[in-house]
Each structure stands twice: as structure tokens, then as C-alpha cells.
Amino acid sequence: MLVTASLSAAAAPKPADGTFMPVPGAVVSGIVRDAQGVAQMGALVQILTSSSMTVGTAFTDLHGRFVVANLHPGRYHVRASAALFVPTLRENLQLRSGARTVVNLTLSTLFETTAWIPAERRKADEPGDDWKWTLRSGANRPILRMVDDDGQILLISSSATEGSRSSDSGKGAVVAGDGTFSRGGVHNVLAVDRSFVDGSDVRFRVDAGTGLAPGRGLMAGPPSTEVQAGYQRRLGQGGAARTVISYQSHPEMVSAGRTVGLEAMQIATAQKMQFGDMADIEVGSALNVVRTAGYLTTAHPFLRVTTHPTSDWAVGYRMATSRDMQAFNSLDAVQPELPVAVQSQGKLQTERGLHQEIFVTRKAGRGMIQASYYRDALDNILVSGTGALGVDDLGGAGTSTARVGGLIADSSTGAFRVLATGYRTQGVNVMITEPLTPGLWAAVEYENGSALAAESTGAMTLLSVNSSLHKVASKSATFALKGRVMHTGTNVRAAYRWQPTRLVSAVNPYGAFSDQAFFSFFLRQPVNCGRWLPAGLEATVDVTNLLAQGYRPFLSADGRTLYLAQAPRSIQGGLAFNF
Numbered sequence: 001m002l003v004t005a006s007l008s009a010a011a012a013p014k015p016a017d018g019t020f021m022p023v024p025g026a027v028v029s030g031i032v033r034d035a036q037g038v039a040q041m042g043a044l045v046q047i048l049t050s051s052s053m054t055v056g057t058a059f060t061d062l063h064g065r066f067v068v069a070n071l072h073p074g075r076y077h078v079r080a081s082a083a084l085f086v087p088t089l090r091e092n093l094q095l096r097s098g099a100r101t102v103v104n105l106t107l108s109t110l111f112e113t114t115a116w117i118p119a120e121r122r123k124a125d126e127p128g129d130d131w132k133w134t135l136r137s138g139a140n141r142p143i144l145r146m147v148d149d150d151g152q153i154l155l156i157s158s159s160a161t162e163g164s165r166s167s168d169s170g171k172g173a174v175v176a177g178d179g180t181f182s183r184g185g186v187h188n189v190l191a192v193d194r195s196f197v198d199g200s201d202v203r204f205r206v207d208a209g210t211g212l213a214p215g216r217g218l219m220a221g222p223p224s225t226e227v228q229a230g231y232q233r234r235l236g237q238g239g240a241a242r243t244v245i246s247y248q249s250h251p252e253m254v255s256a257g258r259t260v261g262l263e264a265m266q267i268a269t270a271q272k273m274q275f276g277d278m279a280d281i282e283v284g285s286a287l288n289v290v291r292t293a294g295y296l297t298t299a300h301p302f303l304r305v306t307t308h309p310t311s312d313w314a315v316g317y318r319m320a321t322s323r324d325m326q327a328f329n330s331l332d333a334v335q336p337e338l339p340v341a342v343q344s345q346g347k348l349q350t351e352r353g354l355h356q357e358i359f360v361t362r363k364a365g366r367g368m369i370q371a372s373y374y375r376d377a378l379d380n381i382l383v384s385g386t387g388a389l390g391v392d393d394l395g396g397a398g399t400s401t402a403r404v405g406g407l408i409a410d411s412s413t414g415a416f417r418v419l420a421t422g423y424r425t426q427g428v429n430v431m432i433t434e435p436l437t438p439g440l441w442a443a444v445e446y447e448n449g450s451a452l453a454a455e456s457t458g459a460m461t462l463l464s465v466n467s468s469l470h471k472v473a474s475k476s477a478t479f480a481l482k483g484r485v486m487h488t489g490t491n492v493r494a495a496y497r498w499q500p501t502r503l504v505s506a507v508n509p510y511g512a513f514s515d516q517a518f519f520s521f522f523l524r525q526p527v528n529c530g531r532w533l534p535a536g537l538e539a540t541v542d543v544t545n546l547l548a549q550g551y552r553p554f555l556s557a558d559g560r561t562l563y564l565a566q567a568p569r570s571i572q573g574g575l576a577f578n579f
Helices: 328-332 462-468
Strands: 004-006 026-034 044-048 054-059 065-071 074-081 088-095 100-102 105-107 115-118 131-136 142-149 152-157 167-178 185-195 201-209 225-234 240-255 259-275 279-291 295-307 313-320 342-344 347-349 352-364 367-386 407-410 415-420 423-437 440-453 470-484 491-498 518-526 537-544 552-555 561-564 570-578
Touching (some): 026 088, 074 105, 088 105, 240 328, 279 328, 342 415, 415 462, 423 470
Parallel strands (some): 026 100, 026 105
Antiparallel strands (some): 044 054, 044 074, 131 142, 142 152, 201 225, 225 240, 240 407, 259 279, 295 313, 313 352, 342 347, 367 415, 367 423, 423 440, 440 470, 491 518, 552 561
16 A cells, blocks of 8 residues: 655635635655665655755655655655665755656665766766766666756656666867967867766867967967876765876967977876765865976875765865865866966976865755855965067067066967965955756855955066065955756856956955956857757857956066956857767
8 A cells, every 4th residue: 555645735826706726736756765676665755845844754655655745836855764774865856836756766775875976077067968967876776867958857767767878978169269378279179978887987088279370479389289088986975086187288388488388297186985974075186297498296185074064054174285176076177277387586386375264054045155264375376467478578589588587478369377476365255155046046255365466556567577466455256147047058157256456366266266357257058950950069158357357557578568467358169069
């Protein structure tokens, strides 16, 4: 006999004739099994609100089935528990009036704990297939899949019908742009991802850039090349380990003394571990080897520990020594950052820092509030600039290279980096996130601390840039949108980060939006033209600092006006084909 539970019917507005027309309630049903697929009788199934209030319960019958009916529309969690098993939780289940949703759950022992994992490892703003999430057992058995079809969430059980199998996906893209450091010109990109039956996956990516634009750079050279290969394997209790190896060659880079070309190799490893529901740990490191006027080897470790005293609160600590490598998900980057080293004071140097942070996070309805206190020790800071540097600026004939050291230029775009002084700082950061629609989130962030500022007189020269930049106490605020626009397929990531215009570096350079400045946005739009164009075609636009705000002028060696800015304006666009 099937054991069911229900709630009172959802009430509807009262019509003019005084009668009530009840809105049909939602129904959740399914089957509870163990990791081997055996139905579990007598398991307790609870329907919980976001505040952990129980609104419906049921016990499974001889065949592991349950039904909870007459649920009000809204967002719920589904929890299953039984003796000798670890409870399993299905979060953020969106129910609509009259919907009948199937949720099949798997109970595991301590060594077979289930975990939510991406169906395909990717950044949130990268293209993917229809499957957004897959719930799997410790043996990699598919249990539950979720599809997000323009905000219409569909749940499909697969534990009884699907077997594990390998899957492949690929992406080809052509991207062109200007103003971006190391990303100028036309780039042809091919990426392939293969997932195996044991839950591991392999990713390979190659990016071939065009040669230098005629008349833009100091000299011509061969095209740039980037190659990246990564491997990820699943560990017990929801853990995972990743290794990514990348090689980058950029002959368009010119450093002091007119040294042409920059090559970099990076080996990055990271591991995450989960200790039940109480704590998560992420640890890893990146080893960089950079060659330009010489060789430089650096290591950048990171650590992140998060504890969960309750279901709504989290307290944690994180340490990072590189802005590009701060957490396990940093290895998701489809386009790795170029490690930069410059010749300064007779030796190669690069940006170095130590960021330490204590944070507290609390769920607030469907959103989240996070407050943190951080301390930074920054030895060197690479400051961005724009404007084509001349031969004299880079130590040409008759120029003392010792006087103009500490910079490197992208001769194809006119962007450059200057190695500035370091400083110590501390501050607080507060961020609030809130969903606007099922696929679109808004975030507001405030932070204070210190940053580098340029002189307001405009009398800086290239030789005096380093000594002219100084630490100032400051604040910044950011409003951001990220996600998918319903019924359009458009993916958007947009932000406006306000800060005083005299700043040339970020307040809290290790913060969530430190790579943004003023108005920046990214758009990805599927292109559908019926039979005229193949499926899987997408157009992308990526713009940084659209209004060119925060530019601080200074004079080059030959009297031309150049600019420093936290993020000089850059525009990129392209087409991608997913297969």
C-alpha cells in the first residue's frame, strides 16, 4: 500500500460571486533507492521550505514509492532519510500550480555519499548542453537530472533507465578584438571535453592568434599560441582533484630593452574535500615558469576552509597568493590568464601578494548575505595602461634600459603593464545576492580598503610613474547581474563598479569583482535561423570599461600622452559553434 501525505489545497482569490476556486496544488512523487538501485521501504521523505520548515511528509511503501500532494507553488527542498543511511537532500525544487514532479532519490552509506556535480565542467558564463545538473551516486550511477529550458525547470529521473557512459563535447570559435592585453587580433579556438564513465573528465584547448596588426606594433612576429590540457577525477565523499597544464607563447610582447616575446608554462593542481555537512576544504597551487629577458619561476598556493554550523550559516577562512588562483573553481577558466614578468632593477619580477580573509555567510530567503574582513600584503602590483609605447620608452638605441625597467607592452593593441610599488592594507567587504528570476541573479557589493592612486596634477612621466603612484584609503561599490534571460536564451554578465577615478588599482584586488572597472558586460546569444544556420551557433560580445572611465594621463619619453587605468577599455566579439 502506498503511503502518502498532503497539505491543504492552495487558496485562490475569491471571485465576485463569493465562491472560492482553489488553485490545483503541486504534487511531488518518486522512488527512494540505495546506491545499488534497491528500493527502500519505510524511508522518510520530507518537503521543506527554504527556512527548513517541514510542509509535507511521506513514508515509502514496499516498492520505495512516495507521494506528497497539494503543495503550494514555490521553491522547496526534498529530503530523504532512513536508518543506517546518510540523508540526501534535493535543493531548490521549483513547483508551479498543478505541476506533477518526479524526484527519485538515492540513499547512500557513509562511503557512498551522493553529490551534485556539473554534467560538464564549465564556468557559469560558458556555453553548455541542455543538462545543467546530474545527481549521481558514489558509483557514478545517474539518479536525477535537471533541465533549465528558459526558466521552465523539468526534472527527469534516470536511475532506473540509464547506464553510465562516456560523453564528448566540443567548441570551435573565432574571436576578434582590440585593446585587451595579450588578446588582440583574431583568435581561432578549439576546445574538446570528454567525460568518462567513472566520473573523470579530460579537457583540451588550443588558441591560435593572428600575427601583429600592420602599423600598430614595434615589430612583426609569428602568431601567438596557447595550449591547455586538464584532467579531473572524482574522489570519495563529494571530493575532486584537478590538474591543468598550459603553455602560452606571445611574440607580440615587448619588454624593457626591446626584448621580444614572452613564453609561460603553468602547472596548476587543486583538490576539494567534503567532511559530511560540516566542512569543505579547497587547497591547491600553481607553478609558473616565465621566459622573456630571462627565466622566472614562481609558486602560488591557496587554501579555503568553509564550515557550516547550521544549514543557513557558513563561516570560513581563505588564503591566496595570486589573483588568478584563489579556489578550486579557478581551474575552470577556459581562457587562462597570461603570467606576466618584467625586467626591473636588473632582474625579472612579477606581482606577489598574500591575501587572508575571514568570512561569514547567511542565507536570506532565496538570496545570500556575506560579510568578510581581509588583510593584504602586496609586494608588487602590475598596473594596466593603454597607448602605444615608442622605442625610447622600451629602452631603444641611446636609452638607458635601467631607467625604464619594470614594464611590458603588447605591441599589437597598445596595452601595457607597469610594475608599481607594493603596500599593506586591510578592510571589509559586504555582498548581497538575490535571484530576480529562476535563471538571473543580482548582486550588490561594498568594500573599503586601500588602492594605488595617480597624482592629480597630470605631470607624471614614464620614468616617474612608479614614484608618483601612492597608496590611498578608498571605497568601491558594485552592482552586477549574471545569468540567463528567460525566453531568449541570452546569457549576460554585466557590472558597474564605482570607485574614485584617480585609482589605478582595485580596492581589495582579491575581491569578486576586482577584474571589473566601471561599466563592463559580457553577452552570449544563440543564433537560430531555422534551416539556414546549423544548431549550436552562438554570438558573443565582451566589453570592459565601455565608457573609458578612470583614465589617468602621463607623458611618454617622446612627449605623447599615455594613460594608466585599472581596466582600460577593450572590446571583443566572435562566433562560436558547439558540437
